[in-house]
Amino acid sequence: SEPGDVLGSLENFDFGVILPGTSLDDGERKAAGLMAILNGRSFAWQGQQLNIAAKFGETIIAKDDTADDVVLRAKANLAERLEG
Secondary structure, three states: OOOOOOOEEEEOEEEEEEEEOOOHHHHHHHHHHHHHHHHOOOOEEEEEEEEHHHHHOOOOOOOOHHHHHHHHHHHEEEEHHHHH
């Protein structure tokens, strides 16, 4: 991570990463790196072994965006990635 990067929990098992001053291409590379680290790993929880399967959607945050605007666009981008 870089100084200024922000990580936060959204809902269910979703989380968001805000990368100030990062282009979409750089953000995509960072997301691919996170997925490479996370995917295929597992952990024990309440007596069960759970596997991690990370995916991502991305968007650029505009000046007048609300948090909901950003999350909805990122989720729409994720859906497009999963379909295509």
